[in-house]
Amino acid sequence: MGETNTAAVIANELAVIMASIATLGVVGGWIAEKLKLPDVVVFLVFGVAFGPTFFNIINIEDYPIVNETILTFGSAFILYEGGKEIKLKVLNEVKVSVGLLASLGVFLTTVIIGFITYYVFKLPIGPSLLLGATISSTDPAALIPVFNKISIKNRLKQTVISESAFNDAFGAILFTAILTAVTMTEKVGLLSTTLQLVLMIVIGLLVGMGISLIGIGLSSDKRYGILHGYAPIISIVIVVFAYEISKRFGGSGYMSVFIAGLTYGNKKRFKLWVPDEDYIAGVHFRENIATIARMAIFIVLGTHLNIDSLIKHGVGSIIVVLVLMFIARPIVVLVCTSFDRKAKWSKNEKLFMMWVRETGVIPAALSGIIVSAKVPGYEIISSTVFMTIITTLLVQASTTNMVAKKLDVLEK
Known part of the structure; x- marks a missing residue:
């Protein structure tokens, strides 16, 4: 009887926490709209204010399974949505630039930030590189709403969005590889790590495409599309199965969901189509899920933040952010675009590409995983990720229109 009562109390507390997150998300979105701020900034502030640091209304750390579910599923679904935004026809024209920015660019950023972190915070090289991998990717969830309001040249717009979606996947894979190396008790060789990384990518590609094609086929207007009336729900099923099956076969769950989204967004190339009514219902459904995921991830990240740690490591965090914005990013763009003579x-x-590199959802989710795993130096990493998100969103996202006009990269 005691166990039943305890379970009921925990269930009630969780229900209150989830309802509180939803309420704060809705109110935060409304405030952000009125103040013309990126909504994720308000979500982060609300997480800090209503977390254990101040009012202690939301304390998700007592429920590690729920915490992990929010961070993992939320980031996976947003990656899936990011993949859907990419159009292969446009991508084909700038594939060299996008491919290098999303892979070599992520690696260069990780190394540069890793060494700066090593010298600024005196962290071991493993956690330092882990911080670099965490903030190496940009954020399609932050970029797409901004670009929807600004008429950037289509080729440039697709390049930045494609890079953002791809580097989220590569950043998450590199993060997973480094986290595994940092948390494992036994030493792992470079060759072994490289082979594991390649295997994760390949399995993620195959599983993501396979699961997505099955889901699209069953919800299409073809003869075998027997589940087309449930197309919105099948999106959730695709994300969950693509992530889990890939992980269980040793692949990258993040790569898998991204490829699943990319396949879904370009389904006409596979001669598949979802009936208009079901397609529209699916768009609205996925938008709501993605919005809830963003709210939950950033509010939960805010609850993890230790204000004392942020104050203590604030100067070092700002140095890392400035290096990221004004040294690492320009180097990455110059190196990666120099190989693409065709573009x-x-x-x-x-x-413009150097300036537009907002940090957001995926780094936030990965930072939450680091905090949950109590990786050495996790407080420094969490504070720096928080500072990176706040700075890049407030400074870069809010000035994108002005910079685009100044650089004359708007559509005529």
Whole structure:
């Protein structure tokens, strides 16, 4: 009887916490709209204010399974949505730039930030590189709403969005590899780590495409599309199965869901189509799920933040952010675009790509995983990720329109 009562109390507390997160998310979104701020900034502030640091209304750390579910599923679904935004026809024109920015660019950023972190905070090289991998990717969830309001040249717009979606996947894979190396008690060789990384990518690609094609086929207007009336729900099923099956076969769950989204967004190339009514219902359904995921991830991240740690490591965190914005990003763009002679990027287009690199959902979720795992130096990593998200969103996202006009990269 005691166990039943305890379970009921825990269930009630969890229900209150989830309802509180939803309420704070809705109110935070409304405030952000009125103040013309990126909503994720308000979500983060609300997480800090209503977490254990101040009012202690939301304390998700007592429920590690729920915490892990929010961070893992939320980031996976947002990656899936990011993959859906990419159009292969446009991507084909700039595939060299996008491929290098999303892979070599992530690696270069990780190394540069890793060494700066090593010297600034005196962290071991493993956790330092882990911080670099965490903030190496940009955020399609932050970029897409901004670009929807600004008429950026289509090729440039698709390149930045494609890079953002791809580097989220590569960043998550690199993060997983480094986290595994940091948390394992036995030493792992470079060759072994490299092979594991390649295997994770390949399995993620195959599983993501396979699961997505099955889901699209069953919800399509074809003869075998027997579940087309449930197309919105099948999106959730695709994300869950793509992530879990890939993980169980040793692949990257993040790569898998991203490829699943990419396949879904380009289903016409596979001669598949979802009936208009079901397609529209699916769009609204996925938008709501993605919005809830963003709210939950950033509010939960805010609850993890230790204010004393943020104050203590604030100066070092700002140094890392400035290096990321004004040294690492320009180097990445210059190196990666120099190999793509076919694209013929202008100087202004390169400058625009250097400026637009908002940090957001995936780094937030990965930071939450680091805190949950209590990786050495997790308080420093959490504070720096928080500072990176706040700074890049407030400074870069809010000035994108002004910079685009100044650089003359708007559609005529």
